[in-house]
Amino acid sequence: WSTELPPYYQPWMDIAQHVTELIYSHTLRSHILKMPLLNTRFLESHRELRLAHLALSVMTMGYVWQEGENDTVKILPRNLAVPYWKVSQRLGLPPILTHADAVLANWKKRDPHGPFDMENLELLVTLPGGDSVRGFFMVTLLVELAAVPAIKSIPLVINGVQCGDAETVTRALEEISQAMEGMTDALKLMHAYVKPDVFYGIIRIYLSGWKDNSSMPAGLVYEGIQAEPMEYSGGSAAQSSLLHCFDELLGVKHEENCAFLTRMRNYMPSSHKHLIQDISLQPSLRGFVQQEASELLTAAFQLCVTKLMALRSYHINVVSCFITIPAARARQLRRQGNSSQEETVSRAPTALEETGTGGSGIMSFLKTVRDRTRDVSLGREIEL
Numbered sequence: 001w002s003t004e005l006p007p008y009y010q011p012w013m014d015i016a017q018h019v020t021e022l023i024y025s026h027t028l029r030s031h032i033l034k035m036p037l038l039n040t041r042f043l044e045s046h047r048e049l050r051l052a053h054l055a056l057s058v059m060t061m062g063y064v065w066q067e068g069e070n071d072t073v074k075i076l077p078r079n080l081a082v083p084y085w086k087v088s089q090r091l092g093l094p095p096i097l098t099h100a101d102a103v104l105a106n107w108k109k110r111d112p113h114g115p116f117d118m119e120n121l122e123l124l125v126t127l128p129g130g131d132s133v134r135g136f137f138m139v140t141l142l143v144e145l146a147a148v149p150a151i152k153s154i155p156l157v158i159n160g161v162q163c164g165d166a167e168t169v170t171r172a173l174e175e176i177s178q179a180m181e182g183m184t185d186a187l188k189l190m191h192a193y194v195k196p197d198v199f200y201g202i203i204r205i206y207l208s209g210w211k212d213n214s215s216m217p218a219g220l221v222y223e224g225i226q227a228e229p230m231e232y233s234g235g236s237a238a239q240s241s242l243l244h245c246f247d248e249l250l251g252v253k254h255e256e257n258c259a260f261l262t263r264m265r266n267y268m269p270s271s272h273k274h275l276i277q278d279i280s281l282q283p284s285l286r287g288f289v290q291q292e293a294s295e296l297l298t299a300a301f302q303l304c305v306t307k308l309m310a311l312r313s314y315h316i317n318v319v320s321c322f323i324t325i326p327a328a329r330a331r332q333l334r335r336q337g338n339s340s341q342e343e344t345v346s347r348a349p350t351a352l353e354e355t356g357t358g359g360s361g362i363m364s365f366l367k368t369v370r371d372r373t374r375d376v377s378l379g380r381e382i383e384l
């Protein structure tokens, strides 16, 4: 990824690379207010645009949430809002921090020839939360990396179905299920690199947005763009294209949660959104598997469904550790009248407690999404 912008944009990078310290010293807002209004036309390549979007995103999240949930702002000042809007338009991304920013565009290798692993990867910009925020973004990136062989196999499945080549489809599905297992293994690293109370009490607010959020009920005015406030959801890996691609390939339909998951596609780079759409327009893989009635092909399809369910089940377990349990602890402390900030979980905003990006109950949402995955299973119930 680009790790630098043309020198003209140094005023942005000077702030973006110090967002955390500026939040802690309560001076980020005043620095942003003094920032010059820069023209976006010197940003040329896709990579420069993505880095600019990332830098403007962390500044925006810091600006809005600098004082926590009780002292938010109604207006994003024009010297930030105008270039942010323009860069967002060029990328097809919304003007808020997305998964495509915080995870996909936010890394570099320490040693360019070294491996893609925790030791050799570092963030370009960060937010409050120290090692845990690094861990959160990096582990999510490792989940994405583990998925690469699966994404590469999707065209093989599609072509195989088109040519009636059951053997190729079987092999490609085996590759996909193996990659899904690798994604679950990578997700397990969350426990090693991220402290739940730091995630819940410190990090989470900086990822949250101004839609369905009672601490910013009206949304946010992007000054110089339009006078009415706008609402955008916060960052979430629900904005990663991976599971959307798998669902479309396997034929998983999320009727109850379709609106939220479909809306999340507008928070992806446009090429990702188009890939998902392309997969959704192909002839049904599940129909092909049923029609072929080959034992090996059916088993390979089933394994994909099983591994995708296992990934979703493990994710539910992660969400329980990083949100449900700390939220219960924060509530308990409040009930005991211990609302001091001594315990990290008490610093969490109450507005978000157990509400996800979509504003609904998290667990019932995630369990329904997993159950819809089970629905495409062929035949017998599968052991996890």
Ligand code: HEM
Residues within 6 Å of the ligand: 136, 139, 140, 143, 144, 187, 190, 194, 199, 235, 236, 237, 238, 239, 240, 243, 312, 315, 318, 319, 322, 323, 355, 356, 357, 358, 362, 365, 366, 369, 370
């Ligand atoms: C501490 C780690 C994590 C937490 C606390 C967490 C939390 C959540 C929450 C609350 C939701 C509900 C929707 C929303 O509010 O946006 C969600 C959805 C989702 N998350 Fe995570 N998540 C974590 C890590 C990950 C990772 C690493 C991935 C993998 C790329 C991931 C993939 C997803 C997906 C795909 C959805 C949409 C539901 C689905 O398709 O099953 N999450 N997550």
